[in-house]
Amino acid sequence: MNPNKGDYTVDDLINEPSFQAYAYRKDPENIRLWNTWLQRHPEKAPSVEEALFILREFYSIAHPLTEKEYEEELLQVKKRLSLSKSSVTPLKSYASQRQAASAWKWVASVSFLLLALTGLHLWYQVHFQETLENTLWAERTVPKGQKVNLTLSDGTYVKLNAGSTLKFPKVFSEETREVFLEGEGYFEVSKDSLHPFVIRTGNLSTRVLGTSFIVRAYPQAPIIEVAVQSGQVQVEEKRQSQMVLTPQERVVYSKEDGKLDKSGFNPLKYFGWKDGIIYFEEATLLEIFEQLEQWYGVSFEINAIISDQETYKGSFQHESLRNVLSAIQYKVNFQFKISTDKVIVY
Amino acid sequence: MRKNTIMLWDELRKGNRQALVALYELFYQDLFHYGLRISLDREIAKDCIQEMFTQLWKTHQQLNPVLHVKAYLLKYLNHLVLGALKKSYRKRGLEELLTPQLELVANHEEYLIHSQSIHEQQQSLAKALDKLPERQKEIIRLRFFEGYDYEEISQITSLQYKTVYNTSHEAIKKLRKLMGVSSLSLILLLAATHSHAVQLRQVCGKQEQFERG
Numbered sequence: 001m002n003p004n005k006g007d008y009t010v011d012d013l014i015n016e017p018s019f020q021a022y023a024y025r026k027d028p029e030n031i032r033l034w035n036t037w038l039q040r041h042p043e044k045a046p047s048v049e050e051a052l053f054i055l056r057e058f059y060s061i062a063h064p065l066t067e068k069e070y071e072e073e074l075l076q077v078k079k080r081l082s083l084s085k086s087s088v089t090p091l092k093s094y095a096s097q098r099q100a101a102s103a104w105k106w107v108a109s110v111s112f113l114l115l116a117l118t119g120l121h122l123w124y125q126v127h128f129q130e131t132l133e134n135t136l137w138a139e140r141t142v143p144k145g146q147k148v149n150l151t152l153s154d155g156t157y158v159k160l161n162a163g164s165t166l167k168f169p170k171v172f173s174e175e176t177r178e179v180f181l182e183g184e185g186y187f188e189v190s191k192d193s194l195h196p197f198v199i200r201t202g203n204l205s206t207r208v209l210g211t212s213f214i215v216r217a218y219p220q221a222p223i224i225e226v227a228v229q230s231g232q233v234q235v236e237e238k239r240q241s242q243m244v245l246t247p248q249e250r251v252v253y254s255k256e257d258g259k260l261d262k263s264g265f266n267p268l269k270y271f272g273w274k275d276g277i278i279y280f281e282e283a284t285l286l287e288i289f290e291q292l293e294q295w296y297g298v299s300f301e302i303n304a305i306i307s308d309q310e311t312y313k314g315s316f317q318h319e320s321l322r323n324v325l326s327a328i329q330y331k332v333n334f335q336f337k338i339s340t341d342k343v344i345v346y
Numbered sequence: 347m348r349k350n351t352i353m354l355w356d357e358l359r360k361g362n363r364q365a366l367v368a369l370y371e372l373f374y375q376d377l378f379h380y381g382l383r384i385s386l387d388r389e390i391a392k393d394c395i396q397e398m399f400t401q402l403w404k405t406h407q408q409l410n411p412v413l414h415v416k417a418y419l420l421k422y423l424n425h426l427v428l429g430a431l432k433k434s435y436r437k438r439g440l441e442e443l444l445t446p447q448l449e450l451v452a453n454h455e456e457y458l459i460h461s462q463s464i465h466e467q468q469q470s471l472a473k474a475l476d477k478l479p480e481r482q483k484e485i486i487r488l489r490f491f492e493g494y495d496y497e498e499i500s501q502i503t504s505l506q507y508k509t510v511y512n513t514s515h516e517a518i519k520k521l522r523k524l525m526g527v528s529s530l531s532l533i534l535l536l537a538a539t540h541s542h543a544v545q546l547r548q549v550c551g552k553q554e555q556f557e558r559g
Contacts, residue, residue, distance in 0.1 A: 010522070011515060011518045011519045011522065012515070015514050015515040015518050015519045017495060017496060024386055025386060028440065029517060053521070055490075056383040056384070056386070058490040059382070059383065059386060059490075060379050060380075060382045060383040060495060061379075061489040061491075062493075063377045063382060063388060065375060065379075065381075065472070067376075069392070070374065070375075070386075070539060072394065073374070073392055073395070074370070074371070074374070076396060077367075077370055077395075077396055077399050078367065080365055080396065080399070080400045080403075081366060081367065081399070081400070081403050107547070115376065119375070136350055136354070137350075138350070138372065143469070148541055150371060151367065151371065153364040153367075153368065170350070170354060170365070170368045171357075171362070171364055171368070172362075215414065254470065280388065337481070339480075340472065340475055340487060341472055342476075343474065
């Protein structure tokens, strides 16, 4: 840095190591240096401000909140607000607090995974418009490569998978607790027998009956799937055909013919993702890459000939994209290069 | 959206804790991003957000109606983070790190209010980065995202220090041009307009009222 130079542009400032140290508050000397410079060139204040803004924006974007941090923070704030199920640390006694507490019924957690598709929203939209009038709705969309945890007003916990959207009332006030899902989500539904919990996914609705259950489906797929881990779930197709599922049962709904088909399932395939497990079976390399695209928020560019006959089975937990691809290289012969958000396979 | 958050705010004032949690979930990511940007310290950012929500609950009966909930929260967080920073730096004898550049950052919440969500910002940055030539992209990544200095980057890439410096300069220039319309500069432009200045004063006014209350 040259203290006598007065014509630093915003780009110059951003690129100047001592200015970077100034922006990131690295050492007092650079702070002194640039403060003095700024006093001498007060007309440069807007440039300094913009450069600081951009450098710190970079810093903040480069150090994003992790899902785990968010989870911990949410838990903590709920404890501090004495909202958490286990919490017994009321902050202060207000008359209104009693109201809130009574709304917060003790509940056993009900879990289920659910997934829906993008296409069938007509009914959903019409319905949504109607309820919009008297309910306050929120919407949460998860970009590729991320997962998001939500706690609904009744204490229901939802983990949304990458590329999914959940619409839900800020505060459940209707007789049924209704939410709308596009994509994939894991639900732990708070038990409240007076207010059934219903997940709308196009023509298919999943209704919580007993203490606990699990549901799941896949986006853009010709089917919707609901898988139950524990408890009971009722699946309804436009309220015409319906089916009750008990633990270890799964239903496959065909969007084309509207048929419901019940069978058993592999838990890893349906519930693995919420514990950070990527799982695939009988998947071609292309299908695996598609799954990785979604999981890591990258796009694949395939410059190699890939068999669509060979299928593979595998699972990875909390692995980096590089490690997953390296592991697949043991079985399949290909090379890859990873850049910011792109993977080139050759 | 804005109307909805105002309704949540009013619910909070009436003592609805669920509304506070809803606000928390709605704004947490943006608040964290903002807190991190001013503090450059994620623990301070997280602690201050916790503190803010705890305080909001404790004082919910004294809260005033606000025009813009997010603006209010960012302003409040700014106040808490600066306080925490001062304390932390004073403890380590580094007060110098704070003045007067803090005065410069103190107005930035303005920009965020009108800016896109964090996800959108990240996406537009990623898009702009993607348009850079490979070498520029790599150097930006190493410098600003991996935190290497030019000396280290020069070793990593086997490029001359001068080349690294110049490439980085070109990349920044190009990046700002690419992002210019879509986010950062626009945000800065917006912030300069009169109506926003008025709104900021209103937000600040609320803040003072709140503190006195």
